[in-house]
Structure formats: structure tokens, C-alpha cells
Amino acid sequence: MLLSAWISGLGLGSMYGLMALGFYVTYAVSGTVNFAQGSAMMLGAVLTFAFAQTLGWPMLASALLALCLCALYGLLVELLAVRPFAGRGSESWLMATVALGIVVDNLVMFSFGKEPRSLPSPLAVTPLKFGEMGLGIYPLQLLIPVVGLALAGVLHAVSRRTRWGVALLAVVQNREAARLMGIPIKRAVAASFALSALFAGIAGVLIAPLYNVHADMGTLFGLKAFAVAILGGITSAWGVMLAGLLFGTAEALITATLGSGYTQILTFTLVIVALALRPNGLFGRATLRKV
Secondary structure (H helix, E strand, O other), X not given: OHHHHHHHHHHHHHHHHHHHHHHHHHHHHHOOOOOOHHHHHHHHHHHHHHHHHHOOOXXXXXXXXXXXXXXXXXXXXXXXXXXXXXXXXXXXXXXXXXXXXXXXXXXXXXXXXXXXXXXXXXXXXXXXXXXOEEOOOOHHHHHHHHHHHHHHHHHXXXXXXXXXXXXXXHHHHOHHHHHHOOOOHHHHHHHHHHHHHHHHHHHHHHXXXXXXXXXXXXXXXXXXXXXXXXXXXXXXXXXXHHHHHHXXXXXXXXXXXXXXXXXXXXXXXXXXXXXXXXOOOOOOOOOOOOO
């Protein structure tokens, strides 16, 4: 039972980590975060369901189109809810991104319906077996950590070892210098929000066959993903991914051993204790500020 819970926790934690990577990307490039991440995750799952089940399209084509639309949604979040406020030095984008996410959740609720729906997947039909014993886990639960860690590795390599990645990181450090070097500031920030929503959409597509698809599914996931981003150190791609794995594993083990009634209490208590001991996150580093 504990082995099954541990593997299930890795899959769940990788989903948190993917969404937390979206918070990392926008913070690293623009110093802002996308609090509409939960709705982007929900859109990835709902759109995949709509294309695959309602329209009868192939699963792969449905998922790819859903992810493209998630990236487009990220562009709209930056254009409508972030740029008008961040450009004036206002922090009202905090509330604007939250509000836009709520609007999208409710629009989907009216069009998609309130009833949770199941998204079939060949990777989430037959549980794996070890000898004669069923482990109670699906191949998809093993695939999610692989995808999450691979994306974290790619993101880290791109941001540290390519000119494009370094250029994006330069935007938040000194916008004027980045502009003088020919870096398109607005495009860079918009690209970070598109990538942020894309990561959330990937999480939604991967997790949809394991959980029921519904319009409210991204709310709690988005909150937990932000907690994971802070816990891991929002300035570290590897940090937020590893923190997601730790958070998901702890959540699954607590549920398996003590029951679901203790899950939220203990996991968020552990987050508070960890941040009290490591204010910059488990894998983050303090940044120097010029005064």
C-alpha cells in the first residue's frame, strides 16, 4: 500500500511541479506570477476531453490542440491582466490574474457543465502488476514524473546555456539594458506567460485520465502549485520540481496512513515549518538587492 501511495504521490507531485514551473518562468522573466495557472490547467483537461470525447478526434491531436490553446490563453492573460498594470508599476496584476482565472472557470462551467466527467486513456486502464500482486498504479502515473523531470531539465538548460534563455532572464534584472541590447521586452514577457500556461496545460492533460474533468478542478491544484513554487524556491526550476515531488509524496503518504481528513492540515503545516526554517525555499537562494 505504501509503495502504491509513494508512486501515486510522485505522479501527483510532478503535476504540482509542472504547474509550479509556470510560476517560476513568469517570475524569472518579469518578476510577476500567473495566478490564472489553475484555470490554464483546467483548460488543458477540459479542451482535451471536448476534442477527444465530444468531437471524436484522436487523443494525441486533441491534446496538442488543447496545449496550443493553453499557450494562447497565457498570452491573453499577459495582455489583458498583467501588461496594463505592470507597465504602470502597479501590482494590481495580482488581483487581475486571479479575477481572470475565476471568469474563465465560470465560463467553462456554463458551457461544459458542472458534472465531473471521465477521460479514458490506454495508460490509465489496467493497473501494473508485480508478480501476482497488483500495485494499484497505472503506467500514466509513472509517465508523469518522467515528463515533469524532463521538462524541468530542458527549462534549466535553456535558461542557463542558450542565448535565448539568458536573454529572457536578463529582462527582469535590467529592462533598460536588455532593451538597449535588442531584446524585445514585451515579446519576452508574453512568451513567458505562454510557456507558463503551456506547462499548466500539460499537467492538466496528463492528470485528466486519473481524475474527473470538471470546471473547478484547477482551483485547489493551482493553490498547491503556488505553495510548491514558494517551497522549492521560485528562482530555481529544479527546486520547484523537486519540491513538487516532495509535496505530492507527503500528501499521498499522509492520505494512505492517516486518512484524507489529515492531508491538507499536515501538508500545509509542513510547508509553513519548512518556510520558517528556509525562508527562501528549500532550494532557493537569497538575492542581493541594491539600495
